[in-house]
Amino acid sequence: MTLYTRVNQETCISCGACGEIAPDVFAYDEDGLSYSLLDQNDGAVEVPEGLVEEVEEAHEECPTESIRVAEQPFAEQVEKTKAG
Ligand code: SF4
Structure with a gap:
């Protein structure tokens, strides 16, 4: 299964x-x-x-549902310019 993940830091409570x-x-x-190390x-x-x-x-256990998962890359991030 193809999976992508990122953390919503606005709701993470650092548990x-x-x-x-x-x-x-x-x-x-x-x-x-x-945050995702990947x-x-x-x-x-x-x-x-x-x-x-x-x-x-981790997605299931996160108490604030901050760990987002999807079967496709998170589009809003893909367009971001990356150095290197
Ligand atoms: S489990 Fe959720 S709330 Fe806890 S540190 Fe990870 S992302 Fe943040």
């Missing part, structure tokens, strides 16, 4: 659950807010197959 469930995907910025939270890079289950679990 730490996603980083425990999927440490290879979610980390925390200097404000303690979660592509700096753009939601444009496909979740590697071996991590899909963890991401889905």
